Amino acid sequence: MGKKPDEIRNVRRLKTNMAAWVTGPSTPGFAAQVADISINGCRLVWREAKRISGVLSVEIPDARLSAQCEVAWQRSHSAGLRFLSRTVLEPGPDPEPDPEARITPTSRPAIVAKT
Numbered sequence: 001m002g003k004k005p006d007e008i009r010n011v012r013r014l015k016t017n018m019a020a021w022v023t024g025p026s027t028p029g030f031a032a033q034v035a036d037i038s039i040n041g042c043r044l045v046w047r048e049a050k051r052i053s054g055v056l057s058v059e060i061p062d063a064r065l066s067a068q069c070e071v072a073w074q075r076s077h078s079a080g081l082r083f084l085s086r087t088v089l090e091p092g093p094d095p096e097p098d099p100e101a102r103i104t105p106t107s108r109p110a111i112v113a114k115t
Helices: 005-009
Strands: 018-023 030-035 041-045 055-060 065-074 078-088
Antiparallel strands (some): 018 055, 055 065, 065 078
């Protein structure tokens, strides 16, 4: 029984598809999905994946990741991207909480059972 390629390389992958913003020299910025994110790269899912080439800049807000990538392989609707450099994005500010929506146990009216 052989090992899976991920186990051989000791790579842990995130299989969830996430939204990404991709920019490159041959294409203007476009939105796409990325899948199989690992420490080495990711798989870009886009209907015109054959058009991309060169070094791309990929930003994945849900993974808090920004990376410079090169195209490792291409298919009709997907492409493998190899990370050249990665940057962890700082989380954005939390939205202001609505004071009216805040309910604490002390702010609720007491319920008195009638006996």
